[in-house]
Amino acid sequence: MIWQLDLAILTLVVIAGIAAITVKDLLGAAILFGAYSFMMCLLWSIMGAVDVSFTEASVGAGVSTVFFVAAVFRTTRRTKD
């Protein structure tokens, strides 16, 4: 539990979260959201929650990003805000 590593990844997670919301292209948002989920799973493995990070890696980051990209392909990448 090295708190410097924990703090660094936490700031990366917050940055990825804000970026996923503010980026102007939905596909970019989907990929950034995947990155956000993978860093979240890294954070949990640091905290010792190995089962949760395994689930987040496969369920949260893996399949959610696939659903997002599939949905964005079936709708539009254009966003106004």
Next chain:
Amino acid sequence: MKIIGLIIALSTGVLLISATGDFPGWADPASPASTHLSPHFIEKTMEETSVPNIVTAVLADYRGYDTMYETAVIFTAGLACFILLRIFVREEPEDRLYRHVLTGVTVRVKEGAKLPPSDDFERIDATWTPPDLIIKTICRFLIPFIQLFALYVIAHGHHSPGGGFQGGVILGASIILLAISQDLRTSVRRMREKLDAVLCAVGVIIYAGTGALCLLLGLNFLDYSALASVLHCDPVTARSHGILIVEIGVGIAVMCTMIWIYNNVSSTGKYDEGL
């Protein structure tokens, strides 16, 4: 609208942060959360369920009722995507794209007419992608090993991190990989929609059915020690086997739901051209 959102978010944030005032310090061993219930789980798991991975033991046995409902949530999501998106009868027939395998010439057939099935013409998606041999062969080569690893994850949930959900999703992901690298029609040919939907229900029925079996054997619902008489072993190992059966049920349910949701979302219910 932005101001209202900002005010709401800030006010809830201030309320939540002010409420963290009395929290125990971060990760200190004497916090109430670490001294009330969890010592029992950590110390008694080995005696009561002989499962080394405490999280799997608590997940499938102590709080197995929660996990049954969570599998029901996944099943409900699959059913919801099916009922929302699936279209059985299509209004206007779309035209189809075919490619001549040897020369790579593409043929467009209008108004839903079909080419007679012959092996030198292969059907391709409307959002046409160039024939990429590398990805197709590598994926076809990789998928069996992904599925092998997923079965290991499900079976080895007792001793190492893993279990029904993670294994089920990886199994589902292998079929989705097939759908992305080839095209949706090959993956639907491998995993028929009818089989997929019924297996979804069967997975959750395995979970709830094991619980109901314990009910019929006299003890309370989901009390795996009742399976001792059926599995001819002492109640503690009966619990461990009960957890394994339940994890298999969860794995099947999660796999089929992920495939079901992907097929419906990526083809908006038409089941012909996926991602």
Next chain:
Amino acid sequence: MSQQYPALLVIVPLLSALVISAAGWINKRLCFPIAVAALGAAAYSCIGLLLRVLEEGAIVYRFGGWDPPMGIAYYVDHLNGLVLVVVSVVAFLNLIASKKSIELELPDKTAPFYALYVLQVTGLLGIVATGDAFNLYVLLEITALSGYAMLAMGKDRAQLSTLNYLYMGTIGACFYLLGVGYLYIVTGSLNMVDIANILPPLYESKAVLGAFIICLVGVWIKMAFFPLHAWLPNAYTHGPSAASSLIAPLVTKVMIYVMIRLILTVFTPEFAFNVLAVSKPIVWLAVAAIFMGAILALAERNLKKMLTYIIVAEVGYMVGGAWLGNRAGMTGAILHIVNDALMTLCVFLVVGNIAYKLKGYAFDDLKGLVRKMPFTMGALVIGGLSIIGVPPTCGFFSKWYLISGAIQAGQYAFMVALLFSSLVNVVLFFRVIEICYYEPFSNAHGHDHHPEPMAEAPLTMLVPLFIVAVGLILVGLYTGDIVNNVIEFAIPKSIV
């Protein structure tokens, strides 16, 4: 087998929902009988459970054979025994009544709809029966997801309004989860009774106050309490009639039960009413909810949307009644859960019949409907009288308890709001009845005066409606028994 009632009432519907979904692919005709059998069995075990509770007092059911704080346990006492019976009976009647309208509106997707219907009822029964805070969140999600799927099957704007319902519902569920997290980090337990035992020394801590506020706001969003009600009118109006006549009477009432459970069991009335001086502002919010619900209902020209605003006002009744802090108010709130579920079911079944026979339910479609659909209009009159609060029907008695509670608690604004809302309901319903009874039927080709053929809804839709209408009057007449035998024991002695 009667020891296993708490498990049976939830497992039988869950297993049958799965069998229905699988049977949908094999043989479609099996689905409806399985659904009826499942909800019938659930209703039977709920009634049996209530009778057992009346004899033996509270029942604890250990899942997996583990003792409560370790494993998950069901606590069935008088309060949730009563609400269980109401939920299962309303769902059972509504299933029979809406068979034909499901086949009309969703021709090729009846099997998954039945499966979602039974899953929704499973979630609702689980929420009412559970004794574990986190288990309640998971059941909340099942109810929410199956609700979104059913409501989104409606016509034109249904998908957009359901998507907004999804956003608000997820925020509500996440707030509730966050509240349980705050409780867990401070008490270390998830079992409701266990938390209640650990909490007393922590009453002063800010974390428990924060947990209480966040849990309450989350539950308020899910029950569409006034400032957070924007999603309810559109979501319920554009849904298919079978879905809205299941979700309208039950989901908001079950969430009010969850709020009352939070007050009575988890945070104990001593904390909710005495430690926090928060009941006065909440009653003022309830007054605002009743006023706005009544006024917005007046502005509607669409019968179904008008009824959804009446639901928002009724939620104001129950929240205000629960927060008056005295026994009469709490009795009125619990009794109103029972009455309001029946009233809303009766009125939404009427709308279901109208939607089945006519093309729309805006006011100008309803002209002269009494000659075409006399029985449905009769039920609408009984339902309207009950919502207004006319003595023989049950609506009057719960309003009576609420008003007497308001007077005892000195909250005269709440009393005024109750009377004002009753008057507005009079205007609302008699406006509709006047259109249906006295205005000539607007047939396109001139005005030929031969009596129109009586095109009443089919029998399977009328019999449940008739049972509910009679039930409204019976529940009204037997209010004394319900209150003295059941609700008296549901409220702890500490509330006087």
Next chain:
Amino acid sequence: MGDLIQIVVAKYNYWIYITLMMIGLYAMIVKNNLVKKIVGMNIFQTAIILFYVSTGAKRGATIPILEHGHGEHGAGAHMIHAVDYINPLPHVLMLTAIVVAVATLGVALALAIRVYNRYDTLEEDEILAQIREK
């Protein structure tokens, strides 16, 4: 001054989790695009999961998996002290919450696709304009 730093060091994690939740909540309320709202919803849910998992963390404890030689079974194992292992209960709860988040995401995306098929746009203001015209 010293104890302020103590408080900050002890609690900064919770404050960052709460800011992450508020980012998600803000996005859900303010963003005009429906899929952006779904991203905000997921960030809100993952932040709550992060909060739960941190309640289980224990300084100086290892992951909640007991070393288990295949030989000795049950009672034979040496004494297990609760202090050496991380609290497993929040992990169990969060396995459930992650799967619920994916289920909600699937349904939300299905609804967004249906809305797009009907209104040809994902922007909320354009959709409301179309509805007002009808």
